[in-house]
Amino acid sequence: MKVIKKIAKLLLLLFIAIQFFRPEKNIDQGSHLAEFLNETNPPENVETILTNSCYDCHSSNTAYPWYNNIAPVSWWISGHIKEAKGNLNLSDWDSYSKRQKVHKLEEVIEVIDEGKMPLKQYAWIHKNAGISKEQGKAVIEWARLTKALYELGPQPR
Ligand code: HEC
Numbered sequence: 407m408k409v410i411k412k413i414a415k416l417l418l419l420l421f422i423a424i425q426f427f428r429p430e431k432n433i434d435q436g437s438h439l440a441e442f443l444n445e446t447n448p449p450e451n452v453e454t455i456l457t458n459s460c461y462d463c464h465s466s467n468t469a470y471p472w473y474n475n476i477a478p479v480s481w482w483i484s485g486h487i488k489e490a491k492g493n494l495n496l497s498d499w500d501s502y503s504k505r506q507k508v509h510k511l512e513e514v515i516e517v518i519d520e521g522k523m524p525l526k527q528y529a530w531i532h533k534n535a536g537i538s539k540e541q542g543k544a545v546i547e548w549a550r551l552t553k554a555l556y557e558l559g560p561q562p563r
Pocket residue numbers: 455456459460461462463464486487489490493494510513514517523524525528537
């Protein structure tokens with residue numbers, strides 16, 4: 407019993423200690439969604455879906471849940487956001503070339519079509535983040551049209 411008590415104490419201390427290591431928050435990281443919204447012009451229903459289901463991980467502004475203040479959950483969330491932004495940061499849309507934009511839109515179509523995004527764990531917790539068939543269709547339609555416009559359009563890169 408003594409040993410178990412000791413271990414429990416140690417774990418508690420460890421838990422307290424890790425609370426001092428806070429990952430930097432993904433809030434106002436200097437880039438904005440304006441360029442993305444201007445160029446790709448999502449209709450209102452699609453914009454709502456992107457807001458509820460994608461921006462938390464794929465933009466420079468996350469609306470954090472309260473439990474983000476608790477390590478190691480905060481590390482896990484921060485890791486997801488970093489990885490997600492590395493793949494696609496909608497707030498950095500203007501940093502992508504035309505070819506990259508077309509490719510990113512192709513990927514968006516793919517992940518929606520395959521039901522890969524938003525991440526399952528995220529959709530479990532954020533009840534309005536799950537994407538219905540109808541919503542998926544709307545996103546894919548918008549992404550296809552936007553992709554075609556880029557391919558036809560005057561933007562040189
Ligand atoms: C909880 C965080 C989270 C949310 C919310 C989220 N994503 Fe992701 N996304 C990731 C992570 C992490 C990756 C990279 C690893 C992977 O592909 O699973 C990623 C990768 C991607 C990629 C790159 C392609 C690929 O196959 O890896 C695309 C495109 C994408 N997400 C689109 C979306 C869209 C569109 C939404 C909203 C419908 C969304 N994501 C919501 C975390 C998220």
